[in-house]
Amino acid sequence: MSDDDVALFAEAAKGDITSFDTLVRRHTAKLYRVALRILGDPADAEDVVQDAWVSAWRSMGQFRGESAPTTWLYRVVTNAALAQIRRRRPTVPLEPEGQAESSFADSGPTPEQAALRREKVDAVLHAIALLEPSQRVPLVLRELEGMSYEEVAAVLEVSVPALRSRLHRARVALLAKLEELR
Incomplete structure (x- = not known):
């Protein structure tokens, strides 16, 4: 988050709707990509991002500054996505074709x-979609979104060693899913 975004966040936390609107326009695409990769459904991802922004607006004044504002926003959208997973019935994940653009898709x-x-790429994205949410979320944030270990740990509210352990288990599970899909 740029210094400009930090200032916008501070103003939005005081109730400035214009600053909040600017933050929404700047960060919705990133938050949507995270939600889509966690949920696997574009409509659910849109709903989650909308809900996350509403939740963020209501609770910005309670932001304590213990992490970067973007880390806090990622936590809000991740928690909303996990809540969505708990609410819905089990479904078969969508095929990865047509999902969010991939950072590894070079022609x-x-x-x-x-x-x-x-x-x-499609096989990897499909295998990620088959992982349990507790494995999928840290993998998406670290490997697909490129967040640092410290940022992901802050989003998930765990220690860095606990995150490293989760990521190791997620990578092992991902390799197993890829082998199953062969």
Whole structure:
């Protein structure tokens, strides 16, 4: 979060709707991407992000500044996504095709190489979608969103060693899912 965003957050916490609107416009895409990767359903992800922003607006004044404001926003959207998972009935995850853009989706020099790469990315995204939420969330935040260990630990409200342990278990489970999908 830039210094400008920190100032906007402080103003929004005081009730300035214009500052809050600017934060919403700047950060909704990132929060949506996280929610989509956790939930696997675009409509659910949109609902969760909307709910997270409403929740953020209501509780911004209670932000204690113990973490970066963006870390707090990620925590709000992650908690909303996990609550959504608890509320809904078990479903089969969507196929990864058409989901959020992938940071690893580079087209190769030939169409065949690009298609093969896309298949691999789709397989990984599908395997991630099959993980339990407790494994999927830290993996999404760390590996797909590129957050630091400290940031992810703050979002999940766990220690860095506990996060490292969760990530290790998530990576092992991901490899097992990829083997199953072969």
